Amino acid sequence: MLLELFKAASFFGSILALYQASIFAFFVPGAGWRERLLLAFLRLAFAAWVCLVSGLVFTFPARTNPERGKKLSSTLPVRLFMWGSVCIVALFFCSWYLTGLAQDAAPFISNRTLQQF
Numbered sequence: 798m799l800l801e802l803f804k805a806a807s808f809f810g811s812i813l814a815l816y817q818a819s820i821f822a823f824f825v826p827g828a829g830w831r832e833r834l835l836l837a838f839l840r841l842a843f844a845a846w847v848c849l850v851s852g853l854v855f856t857f858p859a860r861t862n863p864e865r866g867k868k869l870s871s872t873l874p875v876r877l878f879m880w881g882s883v884c885i886v887a888l889f890f891c892s893w894y895l896t897g898l899a900q901d902a903a904p905f906i907s908n909r910t911l912q913q914f
Contacts, residue, residue, distance in 0.1 A: 800859055807851035811874040814844035815881045822889050830893060837889060841882055848878035 822837035851874035858865045869875060 800854075800857060800862060803854050804851075807847075807854045808874055811844070811848040811851045811877060814840075814847040815878065815885075818844045819881075819885050822885055823892065834889075837885070841885065845878060845882070848874045851875075 818837060818840035821840045822833065825833050825836065828836070849869075852869050852872040855864055855872040855874060856862075856867055856869060864872065
């Protein structure tokens with residue numbers, strides 16, 4: 798019973814850590830790209846630690862734990878971290894590219910052409 802509560806709490810903590818990593822990757826107002834990248838990777842490293850500890854809780858060797866023989870990489874929190882980090886990194890680089898593309902196209906879009914519509 799207590800192990801199941803620890804599993805749920807650690808999994809919730811890993812979700813929160815990944816949420817914070819994604820927020821710091823995309824929604825830091827007034828920060829430059831280098832600062833956002835550094836903060837995102839620091840938060841992602843913290844999320845990796847939280848998910849690793851949560852995965853260790855999931856593989857705790859108790860008789861009542863049905864997942865005690867699994868590999869650490871096959872536990873739910875570690876898989877969530879792997880998929881989440883890949884998605885965060887891919888979206889970060891896509892947003893970086895699209896922001897640069899929009900800044901390059903800005904001189905060609907004027908107020909005058911926008912007011913016609």
